[in-house]
Amino acid sequence: MKFDTPLVRGRLIKRYKRFLADVVLDTGETVTAHCTNSGSMKSCLEDGAEVFLTPVNDPKRKTRFTWEMIRINGNWVGINTSNPNKLVFEAIRNKEIPGLDNYTRVTREVKFDESRLDILAENDYEQCAIEVKNVTLKDGDFATFPDARTERGLKHLHTLIRLKKEGYRAVMVYVIQRMDVTTFAPAADIDPQYATALKQAAENGVEIFPVQARVTPEEIKIERVLSYVFIR
Structure with a gap:
């Protein structure tokens, strides 16, 4: 981007x-x-x-x-929270994220009943509901989310769990806008409820993609998908 x-x-x-x-x-x-x-x-x-x-x-x-x-x-740490949605939308459309590179139709800001998710990616055999979050918080070698309690983020996790049960592929993408970390984890010390819900979401089939992006004054570019843990 x-x-x-x-x-x-x-x-x-x-x-x-x-x-x-x-x-x-x-x-x-x-x-x-x-x-x-x-x-x-x-x-x-x-x-x-x-x-x-x-x-x-x-x-x-x-x-x-x-x-x-x-x-x-x-x-450089990217702090503009509106950029990750655009970055992931372009990356999925251009088939730049391994594991999310087989979709032919990509739409932004799609409403699912009571919630609005960031992206709907589709091909001839599946629909993939995707929510994107911006990550800036660093704790040692870990990138963690959230950096403040988030009721809205919790609602999005519950929506993804429901959509997975309804037959959608459901994905959480965490865009880590800094290169000085190696692993993603939920910030259980800041929002234990969100951390618990994220683990429950994964147990219910919601996929987690911690995407690390290199930020420069010219562009923001996805570098790789990081590993993740639930307990640091």
Whole structure:
């Protein structure tokens, strides 16, 4: 997934009110950027760190920039939660994820009764319901999710379990937007209910794909599918 417009470089001053971040650009101008990540962003926040922003030319927007990534310990971490959906959609359509590379029709934002899932992938013999989550939290060598309690994420797991029982293939894709981890695990210390539900989902046939992506100021590119464990 290549960025449509050149990104703007700066340094993080602070993130506040969950959805806002003040950044001083290389030009010396201080701007407020929109932060799409509503979580705690633990392990990917550092005042003064290098960041990149997307300029937004929309008179209806209060902020003129969207925060895309931050450099932590020499590694880029993608924090824009809207990018993983687009990344996975393109990757499935282009047959770039092993195990999810045999679909001929791919649709975004599909409603299943009370829930809306990110992707429906289809071929002549099966339908695959897919939910995508963004992962930024690092704990040692582990990438973990979530970084804050998530009722919405829990609802999506229950929907996938139900769809699997109804005959769909059901898949959870965790997009890990950082390269300094080797294994995925649920963050049971942060949200034990979600961790339990994820294990139950796997036991009921929901497949787990922790997809690691390399983030640069030019593009976000899927590198590999990581292994996962339920207990660290």
